[in-house]
Amino acid sequence: MYTQTVQPEHLSAAGQSSPIDNNTIQLLPVPQPRSEPPTRGRQHLRRTPPRSREHRAHPYVRPGSAAGPSQNQDPVIRFVPPILAPVRAPTGPPTPQRPRSSPVSVGSRERTSTSLLLSQASRTLFIRFDWRYDPETTTITAHFELPGVKREDISIRLWTCFYNHSRQVTVYATRHAPFPGATTSRDPAPGSEIFWIEGKYGQCKRSIVVSPDCKPEDIDARYEDGILVLKIQCGPPDDKNEVQMVPLR
Structure with missing residues (x-):
């Protein structure tokens, strides 16, 4: 930028001897500060402060810039596209499929049912019973x-145990199932037989200890209405009532 400077008359030492005329206008350059760039026509250009690197690919703001722009930095406006749910094609109701059983599962099911039937057949049930001893008649009623x-499926045996020499009366019986081999239906199908089994069937027994000198004629057995009644003569009671202590080692 250039300005017009006029020389005053009193600053001129000799107007005639000076080679420069007083009325002459001299253009002198105006010193400019180094920090500011040269301007033109009094229009000052403002330098834009450096901006932080923008993440154009990512629509979200990093945590470091979450506090907002500084005083010298203009706010940056970004457009975040809305997140739309994926559009799925309409689907109809699922087609019911009939489960297919593999040969391995069928064979394992048959083996399981067979082993269950064998275990039930080989298992011996215990007969429930109630008994009472009468000291006046010295008899046991069970x-x-x-x-x-x-009746033909009941047998009564009087025997002596070979290892402890105890005299016992044992009742054996066989209870037959009304539906032989049937089990409770787990997955009934239309048109097939359905069973519900709660009873216990097969071999059953129960023993009761009697006096060492008991004989078959000392036992009276009667069966009526599903109840077997045994009256066993025990003989006179033992008056010794021997009680001996066993030492503990």
């Missing part, structure tokens, strides 16, 4: 529950 058991 009532054995045998519902649904026929």
